[in-house]
Amino acid sequence: MTDQPKKGWFARLTEGLSKSSRQITEEVVGAFVKQPLDTAALEALEEQLIEADLGPAAAARIAARIGELRFGKASDDREIKEALAQAVAEELKPNEASFDPLSGPKPFVVLFVGVNGSGKTTTLGKIAADLTRKGAKVMVVAGDTFRAAAVGQLRIWAERAGADFESRSDGADAAGLAYDAYEKARAENYDVVLIDTAGRLQNKQALMDELLKIIRVLKKIDPEAPHEVLLVLDATVGRNALAQEQIFGRTAYVSGLVMTKLDGTSRGGVLVPVANASDAPIKLIGVGEGIEDLQPFDARAFARSLAGLEDEGTGR
Numbered sequence: 281m282t283d284q285p286k287k288g289w290f291a292r293l294t295e296g297l298s299k300s301s302r303q304i305t306e307e308v309v310g311a312f313v314k315q316p317l318d319t320a321a322l323e324a325l326e327e328q329l330i331e332a333d334l335g336p337a338a339a340a341r342i343a344a345r346i347g348e349l350r351f352g353k354a355s356d357d358r359e360i361k362e363a364l365a366q367a368v369a370e371e372l373k374p375n376e377a378s379f380d381p382l383s384g385p386k387p388f389v390v391l392f393v394g395v396n397g398s399g400k401t402t403t404l405g406k407i408a409a410d411l412t413r414k415g416a417k418v419m420v421v422a423g424d425t426f427r428a429a430a431v432g433q434l435r436i437w438a439e440r441a442g443a444d445f446e447s448r449s450d451g452a453d454a455a456g457l458a459y460d461a462y463e464k465a466r467a468e469n470y471d472v473v474l475i476d477t478a479g480r481l482q483n484k485q486a487l488m489d490e491l492l493k494i495i496r497v498l499k500k501i502d503p504e505a506p507h508e509v510l511l512v513l514d515a516t517v518g519r520n521a522l523a524q525e526q527i528f529g530r531t532a533y534v535s536g537l538v539m540t541k542l543d544g545t546s547r548g549g550v551l552v553p554v555a556n557a558s559d560a561p562i563k564l565i566g567v568g569e570g571i572e573d574l575q576p577f578d579a580r581a582f583a584r585s586l587a588g589l590e591d592e593g594t595g596r
């Protein structure tokens with residue numbers, strides 16, 4: 281992820297966000313070029329940002345900031361995009377953080393939580409591949425023991441990544457598996473342990489109870505574990521991602537968010553209200569199916585891509 285050439289990842293980000301940026305630039309930017317920016321135009325801009333799923337609070341702040349930057353001035357397309365990118369970047373900057381499992385304690389335990397289909401397995405697989413490529417000794421743990429298909433899929437990812445794989449037969453106690461896997465990882469000097477978890481049980485409470493149980497047993501071995509709890513959210517569900525953040529964020533010790541499938545939606549702006557609502561920062565984003573499409577979250581680059589700016593603002 282991080283060792284990609286800069287231009288490459290920015291191009292992938294821009295391509296991944298093209299649906300969202302088209303929506304924003306056509307609907308939002310198009311209407312405001314040439315005429316001097318006035319109050320009515322700013323109000324309309326705010327409406328358009330809400331339409332684009334940025335949420336009312338952020339839309340108001342972003343519109344106000346664009347007003348500060350451009351009020352009374354006639355702007356061309358690029359100037360409006362630059363102002364939008366700057367305002368969105370300022371909004372997101374406090375919610376940006378890096379995911380760095382190789383600089384923490386060893387083994388560094390990462391728990392992946394989120395509803396089924398959010399991209400948990402894929403994200404875990406991409407991270408495993410990135411880490412083994414960097415020379416790390418990685419263990420993948422299939423904590424979703426109820427679904428054989430999920431275990432099978434994860435095994436494929438682990439094998440492809442060259443990571444070791446721990447699983448148990450259907451319905452086994454996920455917390456017991458996590459505990460034993462962590463013990464083994466300590467004994468055998470693993471660098472990173474990536475634990476997948478169930479995304480759906482009989483009900484929400486059962487799901488949260490299971491997650492908390494896994495966390496509790498890991499803490500028996502090391503009170504600092506799990507060292508990271510990544511909540512994986514699917515951007516294509518739009519504002520439902522907010523509801524998921526509320527459910528998991530409140531109970532599961534979430535320390536970072538991953539927003540996947542930003543390439544599959546025109547409403548990628550939803551990342552903004554999700555970031556605002558969450559106590560945990562955004563650490564990674566998924567902008568495509570490839571391994572290199574899981575990227576560290578860079579607020580400024582995200583904002584520029586969303587605003588439809590083709591370069592990184594470095595004058596290239």
Ligand SMILES: Nc1nc2c(ncn2[C@@H]2O[C@H](COP(=O)(O)OP(=O)(O)OP(=O)(O)O)[C@@H](O)[C@H]2O)c(=O)[nH]1
Nearest residue numbers: 396397398399400401402479540541566567568569
């Ligand atoms: N386009 C695109 N697809 C993605 C991205 N991340 C994941 N996917 C796809 O989303 C689908 C669901 O991903 P999974 O990783 O299986 O989701 P999960 O949360 O583990 O779901 P279960 O296996 O059902 O628990 C797969 O087809 C992935 O290829 C992304 O960033 N972009």
